[in-house]
Amino acid sequence: MELTGAEISGAEIVVRSLQEEGVDCIFGYPGGAVLWIYDELFKQDKVKHILVRHEQAAAHAADGYSRASKKVGVCLVTSGPGVTNAVTGIATAYMDSLPMVSISGQVPTYAIGEDAFQECDAVGITRPCVKHNFLVKAVEDIAPTMKKAFHIARSGRPGPVLVDIPKDITAAKCVFEYPKTVSLRSYNPVTKGHPGQIKKAAQLLLEAKRPMVYSGGGVVLGNASAQLRKLVQTLGVPCTNTLMGLGAYPATDKQFLGMLGMHGTYQANMAMQHSDVLIAIGARFDDRVIGDPKHFGSVARKIIHIDIDPSSISKRVKVDVPIVGDVGDVIDDLLKALESAKEKQDAKALKAWWAQIEEWRSKDCLRYDHKAAIIKPQFVVEKLWEITKGDAFVTSDVGQHQMWAAQFYKFDQPRRWINSGGLGTMGFGLPAAMGTQLANPGATVACVTGESSIQMCLQELSTCKQYRLPIKIINLNNRYMGMVRQWQQFFHGNRYSESYMNALPDFVKLAEGYGHSGMRIEDPKDVEPALREAFARKDDLIFMDFLTDQTENVYPMVPGGKGITEMILAEEL
Amino acid sequence: MRHIISVLLENEAGALSRVAGLFSARAYNIESLTVAPTEDASLSRMTVITSGSDDVVEQITKQLNKLIEVVKVVDLSEAAHIERELMLIKVRAAGKDREEMKRMSDIFRGRIIDVTDGTYTIELTGTGAKLDAFLEALDKSVILETVRTGASGIARGERVLRA
Ligand SMILES: Cc1ncc(C[n+]2csc(CCOP(=O)(O)OP(=O)(O)O)c2C)c(N)n1
Numbered sequence: 001m002e003l004t005g006a007e008i009s010g011a012e013i014v015v016r017s018l019q020e021e022g023v024d025c026i027f028g029y030p031g032g033a034v035l036w037i038y039d040e041l042f043k044q045d046k047v048k049h050i051l052v053r054h055e056q057a058a059a060h061a062a063d064g065y066s067r068a069s070k071k072v073g074v075c076l077v078t079s080g081p082g083v084t085n086a087v088t089g090i091a092t093a094y095m096d097s098l099p100m101v102s103i104s105g106q107v108p109t110y111a112i113g114e115d116a117f118q119e120c121d122a123v124g125i126t127r128p129c130v131k132h133n134f135l136v137k138a139v140e141d142i143a144p145t146m147k148k149a150f151h152i153a154r155s156g157r158p159g160p161v162l163v164d165i166p167k168d169i170t171a172a173k174c175v176f177e178y179p180k181t182v183s184l185r186s187y188n189p190v191t192k193g194h195p196g197q198i199k200k201a202a203q204l205l206l207e208a209k210r211p212m213v214y215s216g217g218g219v220v221l222g223n224a225s226a227q228l229r230k231l232v233q234t235l236g237v238p239c240t241n242t243l244m245g246l247g248a249y250p251a252t253d254k255q256f257l258g259m260l261g262m263h264g265t266y267q268a269n270m271a272m273q274h275s276d277v278l279i280a281i282g283a284r285f286d287d288r289v290i291g292d293p294k295h296f297g298s299v300a301r302k303i304i305h306i307d308i309d310p311s312s313i314s315k316r317v318k319v320d321v322p323i324v325g326d327v328g329d330v331i332d333d334l335l336k337a338l339e340s341a342k343e344k345q346d347a348k349a350l351k352a353w354w355a356q357i358e359e360w361r362s363k364d365c366l367r368y369d370h371k372a373a374i375i376k377p378q379f380v381v382e383k384l385w386e387i388t389k390g391d392a393f394v395t396s397d398v399g400q401h402q403m404w405a406a407q408f409y410k411f412d413q414p415r416r417w418i419n420s421g422g423l424g425t426m427g428f429g430l431p432a433a434m435g436t437q438l439a440n441p442g443a444t445v446a447c448v449t450g451e452s453s454i455q456m457c458l459q460e461l462s463t464c465k466q467y468r469l470p471i472k473i474i475n476l477n478n479r480y481m482g483m484v485r486q487w488q489q490f491f492h493g494n495r496y497s498e499s500y501m502n503a504l505p506d507f508v509k510l511a512e513g514y515g516h517s518g519m520r521i522e523d524p525k526d527v528e529p530a531l532r533e534a535f536a537r538k539d540d541l542i543f544m545d546f547l548t549d550q551t552e553n554v555y556p557m558v559p560g561g562k563g564i565t566e567m568i569l570a571e572e573l
Numbered sequence: 574m575r576h577i578i579s580v581l582l583e584n585e586a587g588a589l590s591r592v593a594g595l596f597s598a599r600a601y602n603i604e605s606l607t608v609a610p611t612e613d614a615s616l617s618r619m620t621v622i623t624s625g626s627d628d629v630v631e632q633i634t635k636q637l638n639k640l641i642e643v644v645k646v647v648d649l650s651e652a653a654h655i656e657r658e659l660m661l662i663k664v665r666a667a668g669k670d671r672e673e674m675k676r677m678s679d680i681f682r683g684r685i686i687d688v689t690d691g692t693y694t695i696e697l698t699g700t701g702a703k704l705d706a707f708l709e710a711l712d713k714s715v716i717l718e719t720v721r722t723g724a725s726g727i728a729r730g731e732r733v734l735r736a
Contacts, residue, residue, distance in 0.1 A: 124585060128598050132641040135587070152641060185736060186583055186644040311635035314628070 010139040011036035011170040017146035020178040027058040031078025034106025036170040052279030053459040057431035059089020064432030069439035080118030091129035095422025099158035108168035131159025139172040157309040193325035202337035208277035209349035217244030218282015224328030238267040247411035261289040266365035295563025322502035328428030381408035392444040397429035405448040427456030461514035511543035583642040603722030623693040653729035663718040666693040
């Protein structure tokens with residue numbers, strides 16, 4: 001193709017490519033290798049740049065932005081330490097399959113390999129934690145590479161893509177034309193499910209005596225929540241969601257059994273184990289979900305598995321009916337197959353199954369002490385749910401607070417629960433909340449965190465000030481790395497090795513130091529009024545430091561490597 | 574079980590390290606890996622010899638297919654196929670050993686491709702097992718140096734692997 005028109009710089013091509021992709025907001029931090037790109041950002045106002053305070057936060061914020069908006073998140077970092085700082089955020093997005101494009105500066109092409117100042121092999125370092133990456137070697141390649149990067153990031157099983165651009169390439173010039181289409185002979189994700197397999201699945205579901213739907217993050221990422229609801233309701237069967245899948249099925253519906261897995265509900269784990277036909281949708285049977293695959297496989301059941309990624313199927317658990325395709329498309333086809341099938345469901349068996357499930361449910365496994373004199377963390381989350389009418393975006397960090405948020409905030413919509421499930425990255429919560437707020441200006445955004453996690457990306461309080469992000473930080477402060485302490489209590493003879501958080505800052509003063517407001521809440525009776533007051537202040541970031549019970553544990557708990565029905569319940573201790 | 578997997582991939586910088594990285598990151602075995610461009614200069618053809626249970630090998634092929642630059646993957650071991658490896662071996666060939674070395678090379682259909690007063694360099698092609706057998710047949714003390722390419726494989730009959 002002969003290109004005509006004025007020549008523009010590689011840096012301008014980067015920015016124009018972002019505009020072509022409809023990107024309105026990126027997260028970044030400047031440095032030598034990306035100065036030309038920053039110069040071009042300065043000259044335009046279509047792409048808003050959010051200046052974070054640490055590159056890890058740039059990646060988490062872009063990731064959070066994507067989770068809360070369905071769009072591709074974008075971050076921009078400089079070479080060397082800029083990109084190494086971003087790696088944690090990129091790996092986090094990779095483990096949870098988030099579409100993200102990270103642009104990193106690189107030393108000039110002629111200096112690559114000479115151990116130049118701020119040189120690092122960005123493509124090499126990120127290779128195992130990206131869906132794909134590119135080192136751009138000529139200015140003419142920037143536009144086609146950007147096009148490919150966005151295409152790869154958002155199609156198939158989504159994931160982060162890194163584009164590494166040497167500084168001299170951003171200064172060089174060529175004619176710009178953004179490709180209209182992209183085709184890669186080696187990359188053509190399947191979207192339509194196999195009709196024969198779908199028919200088989202429909203038959204199995206209709207013949208089932210103890211059917212169960214288990215869905216994961218794939219349903220959220222695939223925007224197939226409406227289809228999932230329809231399927232579960234058409235069949236009248238129980239449904240559980242993984243940590244990553246919460247909100248895909250409404251938590252307040254009676255067919256929902258709660259989250260399953262290591263800290264899943266008794267009824268979800270029991271139903272999972274004892275089902276005779278299990279349909280897994282956009283989920284991957286990972287270790288935190290089904291525990292020991294041998295134990296899980298020790299009872300006979302038929303498994304149907306729908307996933308866009310063939311490598312997720314039969315990886316940890318052998319399945320009977322694999323269906324590769326886009327989860328929404330496949331469920332649509334499955335619903336049609338169910339409609340046209342001659343078989344009828346076994347109503348009697350289904351009734352008995354539900355009776356069994358209600359018996360499990362009556363154990364009330366999430367029960368906790370409501371009369372305690374110290375604030376119970378579960379109570380804070382329950383009140384948070386009430387006061388935000390179940391309609392907030394909730395981000396979290398990693399630890400006990402994350403599990404309590406997942407258990408006690410009843411998400412009725414997808415993309416409202418934003419957490420690092422796969423990598424389990426402490427420090428994710430606050431920057432992810434920034435991305436979430438920027439993707440949804442005016443929405444209520446809460447970050448449920450712990451006093452240890454929040455300190456991992458605390459510097460972002462400054463970013464929140466600069467861009468007036470009115471996030472409500474719910475710090476469940478138990479003065480411990482609570483989840484570590486819990487494991488030490490259960491499995492290491494109460495030896496609390498290095499899990500006590502000493503010398504904590506005064507979070508109220510700290511928030512004030514950054515120009516925000518803080519609250520310290522110590523009495524259970526103050527929890528609700530404080531939350532009401534904070535959430536009424538729509539324009540302000542409020543750091544709510546709740547002093548919670550230091551000894552509280554997350555129940556139920558399946559110890560690592562055990563079967564999912566081998567739960568430790570609160571009442572057993 | 575031992576498997577021989579053929580991979581057709583974009584002939585691009587970094588593609589090889591993606592494959593090698595995949596094997597090490599997921600703790601899959603590699604017995605050997607060979608790669609070179611094909612008649613279509615935009616494509617490379619790789620042969621990987623690996624071992625593992627059927628489940629593991631199924632995952633290996635799926636994970637290889639998932640790499641963006643991989644165009645096609647075939648497990649050649651699933652059907653009739655041919656496997657060849659090249660070995661160059663430098664052996665001591667002085668005095669009474671000299672005649673014996675020549676004889677051994679002939680038996681294994683090797684070719685002597687370089688000669689000095691005291692050494693032969695022999696070129697030998699065949700399956701990995703045949704090359705192993707040749708090494709076994711020699712007295713250890715005569716082997717000065719060996720270099721092997723790792724196996725390349727192709728399907729028997731009319732089956733072809735193309736982009
Ligand atoms: C970056 C990182 N380092 C270490 C861990 C291991 N880890 C998991 S939970 C946890 C404790 C978290 O403590 P806190 O944020 O106070 O939350 P709590 O469990 O007390 O609610 C740690 C250290 C991790 N998940 N991420």
